[in-house]
Amino acid sequence: MTGRSLLAGAIAGTIVLAVGVSFLHPPPMNKSAPAALPAGAGALSPKSLYQLSSVWTTDEKKTMPLVELRGSFQVLAMMFTHCPAACPMLVKQIQAMERVMPGNVKANTRFVLISLDPERDTPEVLKDYRNRMGLDQERWTLLRGNATGVRELAATLGFNYGKGGATDFVHTKLVTVLNPEGEIIHQQPGVGDDPHRVIDAIEKAMRSRARL
Amino acid sequence: MWLIWGACVCAVVAGGASVLRGAAEHAPAPVDAVKGEVFRPSPGSEGVGASAMACAAAFNGRAGLRDEPDRSRRHLDTVPIPAGSYQPFYKGGGDTKSVPVKAFVLDVFPVTRDDYVDFVRRNPAWRKSLVKPLFAEDDYLTDWPGDLDPGIHPPPSPVTFVSWFAAKAYCECQGKRLPSMIEWERVAGGNPGSPANGAAGPLSDEEGPDLAGRSPFRFAMGRAAPDLGPRLPAFASIWEWISDFNSVPATSKSANDQDPLSSLFCGDGFRSTRARDYGAFLRYSFRSSLKANYTLKNLGFRCAKDL
Numbered sequence A: 001m002t003g004r005s006l007l008a009g010a011i012a013g014t015i016v017l018a019v020g021v022s023f024l025h026p027p028p029m030n031k032s033a034p035a036a037l038p039a040g041a042g043a044l045s046p047k048s049l050y051q052l053s054s055v056w057t058t059d060e061k062k063t064m065p066l067v068e069l070r071g072s073f074q075v076l077a078m079m080f081t082h083c084p085a086a087c088p089m090l091v092k093q094i095q096a097m098e099r100v101m102p103g104n105v106k107a108n109t110r111f112v113l114i115s116l117d118p119e120r121d122t123p124e125v126l127k128d129y130r131n132r133m134g135l136d137q138e139r140w141t142l143l144r145g146n147a148t149g150v151r152e153l154a155a156t157l158g159f160n161y162g163k164g165g166a167t168d169f170v171h172t173k174l175v176t177v178l179n180p181e182g183e184i185i186h187q188q189p190g191v192g193d194d195p196h197r198v199i200d201a202i203e204k205a206m207r208s209r210a211r212l
Numbered sequence B: 001m002w003l004i005w006g007a008c009v010c011a012v013v014a015g016g017a018s019v020l021r022g023a024a025e026h027a028p029a030p031v032d033a034v035k036g037e038v039f040r041p042s043p044g045s046e047g048v049g050a051s052a053m054a055c056a057a058a059f060n061g062r063a064g065l066r067d068e069p070d071r072s073r074r075h076l077d078t079v080p081i082p083a084g085s086y087q088p089f090y091k092g093g094g095d096t097k098s099v100p101v102k103a104f105v106l107d108v109f110p111v112t113r114d115d116y117v118d119f120v121r122r123n124p125a126w127r128k129s130l131v132k133p134l135f136a137e138d139d140y141l142t143d144w145p146g147d148l149d150p151g152i153h154p155p156p157s158p159v160t161f162v163s164w165f166a167a168k169a170y171c172e173c174q175g176k177r178l179p180s181m182i183e184w185e186r187v188a189g190g191n192p193g194s195p196a197n198g199a200a201g202p203l204s205d206e207e208g209p210d211l212a213g214r215s216p217f218r219f220a221m222g223r224a225a226p227d228l229g230p231r232l233p234a235f236a237s238i239w240e241w242i243s244d245f246n247s248v249p250a251t252s253k254s255a256n257d258q259d260p261l262s263s264l265f266c267g268d269g270f271r272s273t274r275a276r277d278y279g280a281f282l283r284y285s286f287r288s289s290l291k292a293n294y295t296l297k298n299l300g301f302r303c304a305k306d307l
Helices: A003-024 A086-099 A103-107 A121-131 A149-158 A197-210 B004-027 B049-059 B115-120 B164-173 B181-188 B278-289
Strands: A055-058 A064-065 A074-079 A107-115 A139-142 A161-163 A168-169 A174-180 A186-188 B076-082 B084-086 B097-103 B102-106 B305-307
Touching: A064 B305, A074 A086, A074 A149, A074 A197, A086 A107, A103 A107, A103 A197, A107 A149, A121 A139, A139 B084, A161 B076, A174 A197, A186 A197, B076 B181, B084 B181, B097 B181, B102 B181, B181 B278
Parallel strands: A074 A107, A107 A139
Antiparallel strands: A055 A064, A055 A139, A074 A174, A161 A168, A174 A186, B076 B102, B084 B097, B102 B305
C-alpha cells in the first residue's frame, strides 16, 4: 500500500466521520429568540402577552386571538365608548402621537383599543366609534371580548378598572407598548402633552432589534 | 488493503452515527413535554371545554395521593354562603349604596400545599421549573424544594408564592373560580357597620399553627361575618387572591404626576366610605399594589363556585 492511497483513505475517512458526527449534534433548541425572528415564526417568548388564550371580536365582527397582533409594535389602551372624558382624550392624544411619528416608526406601529364594556360595546357600536373618532381601518384594531378575557388582559397589563356607579367605569389611564413579539416594553399613564416618550421607546426597541 | 480497511471503518462509523440520529429522532417525547406548547390558563373564553373539564375530572371526588383523608379531601370542603350585601369601601362614581351579593359556595379553607401538589402533578405547565414568566414571576413556589415537593410544613399549610394566574387556573381546573371582591368582603371583611374594624367570626385557632393569628395584620386577613350560618370558613395569616383584585384604581403615587385626581377616572373621585375600617384599608391598599403574576410569601387563595 502506498502512502498516497493511505493519505487519501484517511482524508476520505475524516470527511465521512465528520459528516457522521454532525448528525449526532442535537438540533438547536428554539427557545424564545425574540428579535431575529420574522413575524409569526417560532414559539412565543415566555414573556409575551400573546400567550393569553382569550379570543376577541373586532368591529368588523372577525374573531381573533391576541397573537394575531404579532409582527408590529402595538400601542394599546383600554377604554369604553360611553366614557365621557378621559378615554376620548386618551384616544385623541394617541392619534396626535401617530401624526408626529417618524416614518420608520409609523411603518412598524399599530394601535389597539380594547373595550372594558363588552355589554354595551358591541362590534356595531365599536364600528360607529371608529368612524366618529376617525380611526384608520388598517392601523387601528378595536376589540371586544368577554368579561373574563377583559379582566385577565387588564390584570396582565396592570390596568385597573371597576364599576363606578350603574353605567360608568372608573379606571386608570394606561398606555402600553408591545414589541412585535408581544412583550411589554413601555407603559405610561396616558400620553399627555408629550408623545415622544412612547415614540422614543419604540425607536429604542427598533434599534436594539436591528443590532441583533 | 489499508484503503479498504479504512473505508470499512468509516462506513461503520457513519452508519452508527445515522442509527444514533435515527434513534434520537424516534425517542419517545418526555411525558411532560411542554416545549412549544402555549399553555391556556384562561378557559373562560370560547372553547373553554377541554382543559377545564379535564382538570375538573381529575379533582372531583378523588382522594389525595398520600391517602390521608383529612388533608386530601380538604379541597372538597365547601360552605354555602347566603345572599347578603356589602358596602364597597371606596366610593367610585358617587355611589355609596350597599351592593347585593348573591348566594354562592366558598371553600372552607385556603388551598393547601397538598392540594397544589396534585394540581401541578397533573398540569406540568404550572410547575415551578416550567411556568412562564408572564404567568408567574421568579419567586413562584420559591419555598418548594422541587417541582412536586412542597417541603415539610405542619398541616394544613396554605399554598403561597402563587400568582393570580396560577390561582385562577387551579380553581378553573376544579370547575370553580376565585371569589370576587364583593364576595370575599361580604364573607370575611368583618362587620362594615361598626366604626372600628368590627370583629365578627372567631379566629380559627383550633385549625393548627398556620391558621392562628401570627401576622400583625391577621385582623385584616379575614374574619367570618356573623350571618353566614352554622359553618364558617376558616381564615389564616395570609392575604387571598380574588378574581377582580384590579378593580379599584389606585391613585397615582408619583409626586410628579400633574393630573388632578378626578381626571384619572371616568366618574367621580375616590373617597372611602368607611374611613376608620383600617383592616379594609389595608386589604384594598395591598390589592392595589399587586400585579397578576406576583407571588408573595403571605398571599394564597381559595376557590368559590356559583350555586
